[in-house]
Amino acid sequence: MGKFFAVVLVIIALVSAYPIVTHKYAPPVDISTHGHAIDEQLADTMAEAGLAFLGAQLLLAFFIWKFSGRKEGEKVSAIPSGAKIMVAAAFIFVGTEVLALGVFGQKAWASVYFTAPAADALQVQAQAGQFAFYFRYPGPDGKFGPLHPDKIDEGNANFFGLDPANDVESRDDVVAAEMAIPVNKEIHMLMHAKDVGHSFFIRELRIQQDFVPGLDLSLHFTATKIGKYEIVCTQLCGLGHYNMKAYLNVLSQEDFDKWMKEKIAEQ
Amino acid sequence: MEETSVQPTHVHAPPQGFLWKHVFSLDHKVIGKQYYALALVAVFTGMFLSWLMRFHLVWPNTPIPGLQFLSKVGAPGGLITPEYYLSLLTMHGTLMVFFVLTNAPFAAFGNYFLPIQIGAEDMAFPRFNMMSFWTTFLAFLVLMLAFFIPDGPPISGWTAYAPLSAVGGDAGPGLAWGQNLWAISIAIFCAGSLLGALNFIATTIDLRAKGMTFMRMPICTWAWFITSCIALLAFAVLLPACILLILDRTAGTSFFIPSGLVVSDHLQPHSGGSPLLWQHLFWFFGHPEVYIAILPAAGIVSHILINSMRKPLLSAKVIIYSMMSIGFLSYMVWGHHMFLSGMNPASGLAFSFPTLTITIPATIITLIWIGSLYGANLRMDSASLFALGFISMFVTGGVSGFFLAQPSLDIYLHGTYFVVGHFHMVMGVAALFGVFAATYFWFGKMTGHMMNETLGKVHFWLTFIGTYCIFMPFHYLGLVGNIRRYSSFVNDFMGPLMPLHKFITIAALCTGAAQFIFLFNLVYSRFKGPKAPDNPWQGTTLEWTVPSPPPWNNFGDTHPIVYHDPYQYGVKGSKGDFIMQDSPEQATGGVAG
Numbered sequence: 001m002g003k004f005f006a007v008v009l010v011i012i013a014l015v016s017a018y019p020i021v022t023h024k025y026a027p028p029v030d031i032s033t034h035g036h037a038i039d040e041q042l043a044d045t046m047a048e049a050g051l052a053f054l055g056a057q058l059l060l061a062f063f064i065w066k067f068s069g070r071k072e073g074e075k076v077s078a079i080p081s082g083a084k085i086m087v088a089a090a091f092i093f094v095g096t097e098v099l100a101l102g103v104f105g106q107k108a109w110a111s112v113y114f115t116a117p118a119a120d121a122l123q124v125q126a127q128a129g130q131f132a133f134y135f136r137y138p139g140p141d142g143k144f145g146p147l148h149p150d151k152i153d154e155g156n157a158n159f160f161g162l163d164p165a166n167d168v169e170s171r172d173d174v175v176a177a178e179m180a181i182p183v184n185k186e187i188h189m190l191m192h193a194k195d196v197g198h199s200f201f202i203r204e205l206r207i208q209q210d211f212v213p214g215l216d217l218s219l220h221f222t223a224t225k226i227g228k229y230e231i232v233c234t235q236l237c238g239l240g241h242y243n244m245k246a247y248l249n250v251l252s253q254e255d256f257d258k259w260m261k262e263k264i265a266e267q
Numbered sequence: 268m269e270e271t272s273v274q275p276t277h278v279h280a281p282p283q284g285f286l287w288k289h290v291f292s293l294d295h296k297v298i299g300k301q302y303y304a305l306a307l308v309a310v311f312t313g314m315f316l317s318w319l320m321r322f323h324l325v326w327p328n329t330p331i332p333g334l335q336f337l338s339k340v341g342a343p344g345g346l347i348t349p350e351y352y353l354s355l356l357t358m359h360g361t362l363m364v365f366f367v368l369t370n371a372p373f374a375a376f377g378n379y380f381l382p383i384q385i386g387a388e389d390m391a392f393p394r395f396n397m398m399s400f401w402t403t404f405l406a407f408l409v410l411m412l413a414f415f416i417p418d419g420p421p422i423s424g425w426t427a428y429a430p431l432s433a434v435g436g437d438a439g440p441g442l443a444w445g446q447n448l449w450a451i452s453i454a455i456f457c458a459g460s461l462l463g464a465l466n467f468i469a470t471t472i473d474l475r476a477k478g479m480t481f482m483r484m485p486i487c488t489w490a491w492f493i494t495s496c497i498a499l500l501a502f503a504v505l506l507p508a509c510i511l512l513i514l515d516r517t518a519g520t521s522f523f524i525p526s527g528l529v530v531s532d533h534l535q536p537h538s539g540g541s542p543l544l545w546q547h548l549f550w551f552f553g554h555p556e557v558y559i560a561i562l563p564a565a566g567i568v569s570h571i572l573i574n575s576m577r578k579p580l581l582s583a584k585v586i587i588y589s590m591m592s593i594g595f596l597s598y599m600v601w602g603h604h605m606f607l608s609g610m611n612p613a614s615g616l617a618f619s620f621p622t623l624t625i626t627i628p629a630t631i632i633t634l635i636w637i638g639s640l641y642g643a644n645l646r647m648d649s650a651s652l653f654a655l656g657f658i659s660m661f662v663t664g665g666v667s668g669f670f671l672a673q674p675s676l677d678i679y680l681h682g683t684y685f686v687v688g689h690f691h692m693v694m695g696v697a698a699l700f701g702v703f704a705a706t707y708f709w710f711g712k713m714t715g716h717m718m719n720e721t722l723g724k725v726h727f728w729l730t731f732i733g734t735y736c737i738f739m740p741f742h743y744l745g746l747v748g749n750i751r752r753y754s755s756f757v758n759d760f761m762g763p764l765m766p767l768h769k770f771i772t773i774a775a776l777c778t779g780a781a782q783f784i785f786l787f788n789l790v791y792s793r794f795k796g797p798k799a800p801d802n803p804w805q806g807t808t809l810e811w812t813v814p815s816p817p818p819w820n821n822f823g824d825t826h827p828i829v830y831h832d833p834y835q836y837g838v839k840g841s842k843g844d845f846i847m848q849d850s851p852e853q854a855t856g857g858v859a860g
Contacts, residue, residue, distance in 0.1 A: 077642035083582030108675035215523025234682030
C-alpha cells in the first residue's frame with residue numbers, strides 16, 4: 001500500500017506540474033507598461049513554489065515508499081540531526097524566499113500604486129453600478145461636472161446623475177459605455193461606485209481594483225497595444241454579476257481623437 | 268488532598284432517561300457526537316449544493332429533475348437562475364466554513380477527546396457545553412430556513428460584503444429576509460462558538476489530571492487549546508459585526524453604508540458608513556478562521572501519524588510552538604484579503620510580510636512531519652492514509668498561498684479561481700482529510716465498533732485522487748483569469764475554458780459520490796462493525812486507557828495519573844513497542860523525541 005501511495009503521489013505531483021511547465025494555462029500577453037514586473041514576479045514565484053511543491057511531494061512519496069510495509073515491531077530510528085535541521089532549513093530556505101519575494105515583489109506593487117500619475121495623463125472617470133460600467137471624459141474644458149445621485153435617471157441616459165442645467169462643467173462631459181483610450185498615453189482613471197461594491201479587471205492590462213461605495217479611488221496605467229479588451233467585474237455585486245462587462249478600446253491617437261469628436265457631437 | 272484535588276466530586280450526575288442521555292446531554296462525548304452529526308448533515312448539504320453549482324456551470328440548459336420543488340422561483344423547470352446560483356454559492360460557503368470546518372475538527376473531536384486526553388471527567392462547564400451545541404444547532408436551523416422563505420437565501424456570498432448585504436431587498440433577491448436570517452444565524456453561531464471556546468480553555472487549564480503537565484498533553488489537545496484561544500478572539504469580533512449589520516438592515520443605522528448610493532433607482536437613506544469597516548471586521552475573524560479549521564486537523568494528523576509511524580515526531584515541542592506562532596500571526600494578516608479594496612497601498616505591504624512569514628512555522632511543521640517519517644515503521648491503514656494525504660494537501664494548498672500573499676500578484680489573481688483552488692485545498696479539503704483520519708482512528712473508541720478498513724481505503728483513494736482532479740485545475744483556470752462567483756461564462760476569454768470546467772464537474776460528481784461509501788461505512792459499522800478493543804491501535808495516550816466507548820464519567824471512579832510525555836513509541840514496553848501515559852514503567856531504548 002505504501003509503495004502504491006508513493007507512486008500515485010509522484011504521478012499526481014508531475015501531472016499537476018505539467019500544464020504549468022508547458023505554459024498551457026497562462027495569463028494573456030501583457031499590454032501595459034507596468035505589467036512586465038508583475039509577470040516576472042509571477043514567474044519567479046511559480047519557480048520557487050513549484051520547486052517547494054515538487055520537493056515536498058516527492059520527498060513525502062520517497063519516505064512513504066521506504067518506510068512503510070516493514071515488519072511489525074521492526075526497530076525505528078530518527079534522522080540523527082533531529083528537528084534542528086528542519087527548523088534551520090525552514091528559516092534559511094523559506095526565510096530567504098520570503099525576503100526575496102517580499103522585497104522584490106514590492107517593485108511591481110509600487111509601480112502600480114505608489115507613483116503619482118503624470119500631470120498630462122488623460123483623466124477618465126469609471127462608474128460601476130449593477131450591472132454595467134459607464135465612462136465619463138471631462139470634455140474640452142478639462143473639468144468633470146459634479147455628481148448628484150438624486151439626478152440619476154437611467155431611463156433618460158443620465159447614468160452619472162449630471163445636472164448640465166445648473167453645472168457649467170457638466171455641459172461638455174462625454175459619457176460612453178465603452179472605455180476608449182489612446183495607445184501609449186497614460187490614463188488616470190477615477191473610480192466611482194454607484195450602488196454596491198464592484199471591481200475593475202482587465203487581464204491584459206494587469207489591472208484589478210475594487211470600486212468601493214463612498215470611497216473615490218484612482219488608478220493610472222498606460223496601454224501599449226491597440227485592440228479591444230474585456231473589462232469584467234470581479235467583486236460579487238448581485239444577480240447580474242456574471243454579465244457585468246464592458247470593453248476597453250485602445251486606439252491610435254488619431255482614431256481616439258476621431259472617436260472623441262463623434263462622441264462630443266452625440267452629446 | 269494532592270491525589271484527588273483535581274476532581275474531588277463528579278462534575279454532574281449520571282444521566283437518566285433517553286432525553287437526558289442522548290439529546291440534552293451534559294456529557295462532552297455525546298455533545299461531541301452531536302457536533303459531528305450536525306457537521307455531517309451540513310457537509311452533505313453543502314456538497315449537494317456544490318454539485319448543483321458545478322452541474323449548472325457546464326450544462327446550464329439541462330434541467331435538474333425535481334429542483335423546482337426546492338425553489339419554484341430559483342429553479343423554474345429545474346433550471347437554475349443566475350441569482351439562485353449565487354444563493355447556492357452563499358449557502359455552500361456558509362455551511363462549509365461555519366458548520367463543517369469549525370464544527371467537525373474543533374468542536375466535535377475536541378469535545379469528545381480533549382477531556383479524556385487530559386484525564387478529566389468532563390468539560391469544566393458541562394451546562395455551557397450543552398448550551399453551545401444547541402445554540403449552534405439553532406444557528407443551523409435559522410440558516411436553513413432561508414431556503415424555505417419566498418425571498419430565498421442571500422446572494423452576497425459567505426463574506427456578505429457591505430453594502431450589498433446591508434442595503435436590503437433593493438440590491439437583489441435574497442437580500443431582504445434571506446440576508447437577515449444569514450446575519451442572525453451567524454450571530455447565534457458566534458455566541459455558541461464563544462461558549463465552546465471558553466469551555467475548552469477553562470477545561471485545559473483547570474482539569475488536567477495529576478502529572479498531566481502542559482508539555483505532556485497530546486499534540487491534538489494542544490491544537491484544540493490554541494484553536495480555542497484563536498476562536499475566542501475571532502468570534503468575539505464577528506459577533507458585534509453581525510449585530511451592526513443587522514442594525515444597518517433593520518434599524519436604519521449606517522455602519523457600513525455611505526451616503527449617495529442609488530440602488531435599483533432608489534437613493535438609499537443612509538450616510539456616513541464605511542463598506543471597508545465590514546471587510547476589516549469580517550476578515551479580522553475570517554483569516555484566523557482558516558486556522559480554526561486547519562490547526563485542529565494538523566494536531567489530529569500529528570497524533571495519528573505518530574501512532575502509525577510507531578515513533579515520536581522529531582520534536583513535538585517545535586510543532587506546538589509553531590502552532591502558537593501561526594495563531595499569533597493569524598491576527599496580523601487579515602488585510603491580505605483586502606489588497607485591492609482601496610486601503611492605503613502601504614498597508615498592502617504591512618499585511619504582506621506577516622502573511623509570507625506564516626510560511627516559516629507552516630514549513631517547519633511540514634518538514635517535521637516529513638522528516639519524522641525517516642526511519643519509521645509506517646502502518647498504512649485508513650487513518651494513516653488520510654493523515655499522509657493531509658500532508659500532501661497542506662503542502663499543495665500552502666504553496667499557492669505564496670502567490671496570494673503578494674499584493675503585486677494579487678492584482679492579477681484576486682477574484683479568480685486561483686483563490687478558490689487555494690482555499691479549498693488548504694482550508695477545505697486538508698481540514699476534511701484531518702476529519703476523515705480522525706474518524707477512522709477514533710470511531711472504535713466513540714462507538715465501540717471498528718470501521719471497515721477496505722471501504723475506508725477505497726474511500727481514501729477515490730477522495731485523494733478526486734480532490735486533486737477537482738482543485739488543481741482551479742489554479743490553472745485562475746492563471747488564465749477565470750473569474751469566480753460567475754453563474755455562467757459569457758465572456759470571450761472564459762468560453763474556451765469550458766472543457767476544463769467539464770472535467771472538474773465530472774470529478775466533483777464522482778468524488779462526491781465516493782463520500783457515500785464513507786457514509787455507508789459510518790452507519791454500517793456503527794451497528795455491524797466488529798467490537799472495538801480498548802486500544803486497537805496500540806496507542807499511548809489516555810483515551811486508550813478507557814473502555815470503548817468510555818463510560819459517562821470517562822475513567823469510572825478512578826483518577827488517572829500521568830507519568831510520561833504522550834508519545835512513548837519505539838521503546839521496549841511490557842505490552843509491545845509502546846508505554847502508555849498512565850503506566851509507571853520506564854522506557855528503555857527508544858528514539859529521541
